[in-house]
Amino acid sequence: MAPASNGCTCSCLKVFANPVAKKMLMAITGIGLVAFLFVHLIGNLSLYAGPGGINAYGQTLHSLPPVVWAFRAGLILLLVVHIWLGIKVTLENQAARPTPYAQRTYLKVTLASRTMIWTGAIIGVILVYHILHFTVQMICPETAANTLKDTLGRPDVYTMVVSSFRKIGISLVYLVWMGAVALHVSHGVHSSLQTMGLAGEQTLPLWTRLALCVAAFVFIAYTSIPATILAGIVK
C-alpha cells in the first residue's frame, strides 16, 4: 500500500489538514470549552451566597494572578484553535457543494447542527461584550467593581452584577448569549463524542440525550442569575 503521502504519523503540521484530525481538534477544544462552562458556573453561583460569597470568590481569584493568567491563556488557546478550525471547516463544507439542490428534504439535521457557525459567531461576539462588561468593566462604569468596594474593602462584584442585570437590555443580551451556547452545545456534546470515536449504535442515542441535558442545564443554571435578579429575588 502506498505510504500516507501527507504522512499521518510523520509531519505534525500536515496532519492538521486531515479532515478527521481537524474535527478531532474541534471536538477536544469544544469539550475543553464545555468543561470551562462548568468551572465558570461554580463561580457564578456563589452569587447566591450573597455579597460575601461572590466578593470573596473574586478576591481569592485575583489574589492568585498566575492561576488567572493560566486560565486565560488556556482559554485563549482553546478559542483560537476552535474558532479558526470552525471557520475553516465551514468554508470547506460549503465549497464541497457548489450547486445547491432546488428541492431539499432533510431527514436528520437539527436546527442546532445546521447553525453551528452562526451560534458560534453569536457566542464569539457576545463574549467580547461580556469581557468589556465584567473584565474591563466599561459597559456600566458607575458600578465597576474595580472602583466600587464593599464594607470589607473588596471589589464589590455583587453590586456590579446585580445592578447590571437589573437593566433589562443587558439581561436580554445574556439570554441570547446563553440561548446560542445551549444550541451550540446541544449538537456539540454528542458530535464531539462521535468525532472522538466514543460512540456506537447503543451509545449514540444516549449521547444525543446527554447533549440535550447538558444544554438545558447550562442554559437554566446561567440564566437563573439574571432571571432571579430581574424577578427581585436576588437584590
Place this chain on the structure above:
Amino acid sequence: MNLNLYVWRQKGPNAPGKLEQLQAKNISPDMSFLEMLDEVNEDLVRNGKEPIAFDHDCREGICGTCSQVINGIPHGPQERTTVCQLHMRKFKDGDSIYIEPWRAKAFPLIKDLIVDRSALDRIIQAGGYTSCHTGGVPDGNAILIPKPDADTAMDAAECIGCGACVAACPNGSAMLFTSAKVSQLASLPQGRAEAAQRVCVMTEAMLNEGFGNCSNHYECQAACPKGIKVSFIAKLNREFLKAQIK
C-alpha cells in the same frame, strides 16, 4: 397515473442547466421509478426530443449505479431502497416530482442526471484494499475470524458505493462511504495489518477529492439504501486515533 416532473436538464459539464417540466402520462403504479423515466424518454424520443440521460445498470438494487435525488432525498422517499427498486405506488396520481443529480464538487456533472463518481474509486484506490500476494485459493477456515467481527465486516461490506451519502450530506462529505471500507477491512485479520496506514491515506484522499468534512448531521445514514450506520464513522475515527499513537 399522471405525474408532473421537474427534471434537471444539462447538455454537458459546462453547459447551463435548469429544471425542465415534463409530464409522465399513463404510468402504472407497478412500474419502477426508472421504468417510469423510460416511458417519459420514449415519449420524448417519439416527439423528436432529447431523452433524459440517467445512470442505471442492474435495476435490482445491488450495483449502486442509479443515482437521483427525488424530492430532495437521494434515492427518493422509501427507506433503504435504491431508485431502481422504488415503485410508482409510493406516489399519488397528480404528484409533482423533483428529480436532480447528486450534487457535490467531487462529483462533476456529465449530463442531465449523470455525474462522475470516480472520486469514490480513487478513495478506494488510495487504500481500500489489502496488499496480499495472489496465488492459490487459501484454505477456507485457515484464518479463524470471530463471528461478531465477521458480522461487522459483512454489514460494512454492504456498501454499494452509490454515493447517496455524499449527495445527502449537507457538507458533501464521503465519510460514510470511506468508513464502511475502513471498518470492513479493519474488522478482519487480513485487513488489520494495514489498518493504520489505510485510514490515513483514505481520509487524505477524501480531502484531495474535494469532499467536505463530517459535521455529524447523520443525513447519510438516513439516505443510505443499504442501511450503513454512522457507527462505522465512529469506528473510522477510532482507527484514525489508533493510527496516530501507533
